[in-house]
Amino acid sequence: MRLSRLAATLAVALPLVTATASAASSPAPSPIALTSVLPAVAEAQPDPGNDFRLTAGTVIVGAGDVAGQLAAALRPATGFALPVGTMPAANAITLRLQPGHGDEGYRLTIRRDGVELLATGRAGLFNGVQTLRQLLPSAIEADTPQRRKWIIPGGTIDDRPRYAYRGTMLDLARHFHTPDEIRTHIDRISRFKINHLHLHLSDDQGWRIRIDAWPRLTEIGGAPGTGVGGDGGGFLTKDDYRGLVRYAADRNITIVPEIDMPGHVNAAQIAYPELTCDGVAPRQRTDMRVGYSTLCVRDEITYRFVEDVIRELAEMTPGPYLHIGGDETFATPHGSYLAFQRRVLPLVEKYGKIPYGWHEIGQSPAAATSVLQFWGRERNHPAVATAVAAGAKVIMSPADHTYLDMEYDLLTPGGLDWAGAIEVSTAYGWDPATLLPGIPATSILGVEAPLWSETLHTEDDIEFLAFPRLVAIAELGWSPRATHDWDSFRARLGAYGPRWVRDGVRFHRSPEIRWS
Ligand code: TNX
Numbered sequence: 001m002r003l004s005r006l007a008a009t010l011a012v013a014l015p016l017v018t019a020t021a022s023a024a025s026s027p028a029p030s031p032i033a034l035t036s037v038l039p040a041v042a043e044a045q046p047d048p049g050n051d052f053r054l055t056a057g058t059v060i061v062g063a064g065d066v067a068g069q070l071a072a073a074l075r076p077a078t079g080f081a082l083p084v085g086t087m088p089a090a091n092a093i094t095l096r097l098q099p100g101h102g103d104e105g106y107r108l109t110i111r112r113d114g115v116e117l118l119a120t121g122r123a124g125l126f127n128g129v130q131t132l133r134q135l136l137p138s139a140i141e142a143d144t145p146q147r148r149k150w151i152i153p154g155g156t157i158d159d160r161p162r163y164a165y166r167g168t169m170l171d172l173a174r175h176f177h178t179p180d181e182i183r184t185h186i187d188r189i190s191r192f193k194i195n196h197l198h199l200h201l202s203d204d205q206g207w208r209i210r211i212d213a214w215p216r217l218t219e220i221g222g223a224p225g226t227g228v229g230g231d232g233g234g235f236l237t238k239d240d241y242r243g244l245v246r247y248a249a250d251r252n253i254t255i256v257p258e259i260d261m262p263g264h265v266n267a268a269q270i271a272y273p274e275l276t277c278d279g280v281a282p283r284q285r286t287d288m289r290v291g292y293s294t295l296c297v298r299d300e301i302t303y304r305f306v307e308d309v310i311r312e313l314a315e316m317t318p319g320p321y322l323h324i325g326g327d328e329t330f331a332t333p334h335g336s337y338l339a340f341q342r343r344v345l346p347l348v349e350k351y352g353k354i355p356y357g358w359h360e361i362g363q364s365p366a367a368a369t370s371v372l373q374f375w376g377r378e379r380n381h382p383a384v385a386t387a388v389a390a391g392a393k394v395i396m397s398p399a400d401h402t403y404l405d406m407e408y409d410l411l412t413p414g415g416l417d418w419a420g421a422i423e424v425s426t427a428y429g430w431d432p433a434t435l436l437p438g439i440p441a442t443s444i445l446g447v448e449a450p451l452w453s454e455t456l457h458t459e460d461d462i463e464f465l466a467f468p469r470l471v472a473i474a475e476l477g478w479s480p481r482a483t484h485d486w487d488s489f490r491a492r493l494g495a496y497g498p499r500w501v502r503d504g505v506r507f508h509r510s511p512e513i514r515w516s
Contacts (some may be wrong), residue, residue, distance in 0.1 A: 030135075031150035034110075037120050037134050038192060039475035043158040050111045050154030054136070055091065060084045062095030065250070066125040066444045070095070073133055078150055090114065093132070102197070104252075105144050105160030108132060110152050126252040127193050131157060138499045145352050147465060162431070164448030165395055166257070166477035167196035168404070168470055169322055170462070171453035173203030173267075174288075176228045176234035181459050183247050184502040188463065190251035192474040197248055198256040198323060198448060201236075204266035204293055205286050205306050209257070214272060215309040219265035228454050230286045247316075256356065257313050260325030261306065262295040262332050262340045291330035297340045297398075314351035321346050321371065327358035334363075351435045353371075359394075362387035371445060372462055374436065375399050377419060381436060388443045396432040397448045401474055404451040405463045408508055414455045415465055424510045428472035428489055431481065435458065448479040460506040466509035467500065468493055490514070 004130060033162030034046045058073045063086050069083045070093065077198075086095070093115040105130035106119040117128040135152050168189055170177065177185075186197060201209040205228055207221030236244070245255045265275065266285050273281035277296040285292075295302045314322055324344060329337055341364035348355035355361075355370040362372045362383045368390040373383070375397045388394060396402070399419035405424045407415030432447050449470050456462055475489060489512050497515040500507045509515055 018252075024031060030153040031137060032151075032153055032155065034135065034137055034153045034155045036442075036492050036495060037131050038159075038471050038489075038496055039477075040479040040488070040492070041131065041157045041159040041257065042292065042480050042483070045156045047111070047121070047154040047156070049142075050153065052077060052110050052112060052115050052152045054080065054093075054150035056080050056093050058082060059063070059089045059092045061089055061092045062125075064095070064097075064125065066122060066129055067095045068248075069126070070129045070132065070438040073129070073247055074093060074136070077136075078140075079348065090181060093117070095119075095120065097125070097127075102160045102163070104193075105158070106131075108157040108159070109367060110135075110154050110156070111394075112154065115152060115379060123195075123252050125477060126190075127159070129194060130191055131159065132209050134496075134499075137409055138502055161478050162192070162446065162480055163446030163477045165196055165448070166194050166474055167216065167395070167446065167458055168194055168449035168466070168473070169198035169397075169452075170207040170446060171200040171203070171405075171451060171456075172236070173206050173260075173264075174453040175456050176206065176208055176222070176232050177453070177456075177459075178234065179236065179240045179244055181462070182244055184245075184459060185462060185466075186251055186253055188467070188503075189470065190253055192307055192471050193252075193478050194470070194474055196254050196256055196319075196321075198251060198258060198450070200258050200260065200450075200452070202259045202267065203264045206233065206235075206450055207267045207271065209259075209391055210235060210237050210311070211309050212238075213312065217268055218272035218288065218463055220271040226267065226284075226286065227497055228286055228288055231457065235320065236448070238316055238458065240286065241322050245316070245318060254319035254321075254322055255317065256319060256321045258323035258325055262297060262302075262337065263291060263293055263327070263329035264325060265295055266293040268305075269295075272305070276298075290330040294329060294331040294336075295340070297332065297336035303343055303347075306344055306458050310347050311345075311351050314353050317353070320354050321356040322351070322353035323356040324348060324361070324374075325357060326361040327375070338364050351443070352441070356395075357439035359384050362392060365390070367392050371395060373451070374398050374402075379436060385438050393443055393445045394436075394439060395445050396447050397450055398430065398435060401427055401430045402449040404449050404453065405453070406471055408469075408510065412508060413464075414461055416452070416454060417481075424468055424472055424490070424493070424512050427469040428476070428486060430476070432476055435480065442502065463506045464508055468496075468510060468513070469508075471494075471496075478492070 034044045095117045098118045101120045104123045107123040109116045119125045206226035207217040220234040224233040226233040345355045345366040359372040359374045361367045371393045494514045
């Protein structure tokens, strides 16, 4: 009942782009506008009256696995067979590779006689399919008159990303989340063309990835009771991790592993007291304080440990980046921090990966070939500017706009508040290109929204804090600057609500949005 009322509201509230089409002609116009997609598409040319209607006879044509993914996504809702073939056909959605659409871009042409999706590669096809899914009504429109169902609005979309890197982070250290929960999260985020998932795999409380050369890291650091407040615990086996890498890749997402060092290492030092300068194991810590632990920068064993960890992580990570943390090292003297980075950043390159770290690594001259993740709230950052001038690249994660673990407001449950309350308009209201003065556009790889897990326990907690704010960050990262418009964004977001309801996503019903 409630669902069908939502659906009815959705159909009425959305602008009827095809309203001018002849009412007498069949099919009836789509209730969805070509421009309603999240994140906003780069270019759209509606062609009212040229809508495509998906029917029991529609076929999907395409050689690769994305055609199968599209069919699998549409079958449950429509109840149609949607066979997948490789021979050209009528009444078809055709996926085809064609050069000229960029690494992740695509062209989608929707006409009465068929739909064609063109892309240079698999990533573009995947992105085009996400767009196509949003152009179909959501399955909850059960009482919509049959003739209005499964209509895709006519026209052409030419779309491509503003930035190559559009990420989010999940902290597995403060509260562990199982591979199943991570897969569900991957499903959710991939709908919005997020293409990197950064996993924060170690911290003071726990160590969450198996390292064969140092097995006690997970035997002790991944034991029950190693979450914040003595909760939970757990870790990923190498098979778990490799499985997640593949699952993510199928959804155009690259996993970015992080081991945080030289600070945030209390769990590692309990497992291996030789990683402290005095050789004494520290006590277990499951509180939320930061900045008190440090590796022993002058000891050679530290670098044997770090190299083993980097080598084993690099071996199971096909993606280009390996994140070595580097934040909040209040227990590491400045000179020691620089000495540490001088040895560790090149180790990442030795194993074929691009060194990536929180922006503090920018203090090191060795960071010139690294990627800095800017998480600050200040807007003038000389060390970041110097590193960028020397060649470093930047990913923008300003805490006061992108931190998904900040509370929405004083009333919503969960989240911290040190970077302020972040409602949807705050997450949306900034520009990665101009946030830091003096950083040239060519040095910015993209955006990432981190989700630290101090206050997260369940999958619902993840979803509540991530959605809808992550979609705001996805749009800043994907859509051209010229399309950014709060009123347009909030209207499209409001119309998306019923899809999250259908998918069982417990999103924050922000009072800033008029939800359908
Ligand atoms: C700061 S931002 C941290 C994390 C905490 C987070 C909580 C950053 C690089 N470090 O250690 O989990 O705040 O919001």
